[in-house]
């Protein structure tokens with residue numbers, strides 16, 4: 001593998017010919033060897049950003065794409081030496097698995113013995129040796145994606161760009177292939193940019209995550225930073241379920257419709273507190289709590305019961321309970337909030 005590449009986008013914006021503004025000017029430094037995830041809802045500009053790095057899309061006038069400090073903005077895709085993996089696999093259906101994997105090597109006129117050895121290495125790395133002579137049409141979705149990864153890596157690209165590679169797969173396969181991709185990227189230590197709208201995938205794979213909203217960067221940080229210290233309510237909501245209580249903080253007490261909460265942090269002018277489902281618990285029947293609510297809905301999910309509790313706010317609180325008690329709509333419940341998990345925005 002070639003040494004890892006650092007990638008820098010400088011003031012890259014994009015307005016398409018039909019006038020669609022896909023990206024506001026964004027600047028972004030992708031460190032050598034890291035996996036950077038571009039995360040955000042449909043249409044926020046993730047794919048456009050990825051295509052700019054690949055050389056499939058030009059930034060508007062003034063924007064620059066740099067590879068290891070060298071301006072590659074005008075360099076076409078075939079000269080950038082980046083590997084790409086797509087949701088749709090984009091494999092050649094009439095070629096065998098081995099031919100697909102070796103395609104890029106053939107284009108680069110690699111001698112046949114060397115190319116054969118490289119293909120064998122890739123087949124082994126992706127654990128698909130027994131599929132070498134199959135045609136693409138005879139493969140499952142997961143197998144197709146393994147071939148697509150092998151093909152992208154075979155040419156020893158300077159960076160790997162992945163656009164929703166797991167989205168077309170069913171949930172179970174997605175989880176196992178995600179773990180494999182994580183292992184692979186760490187083993188190769190290759191600079192990777194990974195586009196997804198799935199926050200779980202982003203958390204699991206990213207060294208850092210870029211959360212995007214309407215063509216802008218809403219926040220850049222490690223998964224932990226983004227989860228625990230979201231920069232705004234968009235990020236907080238997008239990255240997981242957020243509970244919200246509106247109220248007042250005075251003299252060490254937060255008061256809201258559901259009751260009161262001891263406030264150990266300094267008083268703030270903020271009127272709402274946010275916290276995740278894992279930071280709130282339903283109290284045992286005998287416990288005294290100063291926060292109370294009424295069960296609206298309880299959905300048994302196997303490993304837990306997801307309970308929506310009305311507390312006199314526009315939205316019910318979302319609580320995950322591991323209790324064996326069978327909560328029913330209308331039950332009055334006491335609530336405990338772990339104040340360490342509270343986010344004040």
Ligand code: ATP
Nearest residue numbers: 016018020022041042043044045046047048049197
């Ligand atoms: P998704 O997850 O749905 O793929 P995305 O975050 O990757 O979304 P982009 O594909 O980057 O978003 O698109 C950003 C915006 O630019 C969208 O409004 C999209 O419709 C628009 N867009 C993308 N390509 C073109 C194009 N060639 N011409 C016009 N508009 C485009």
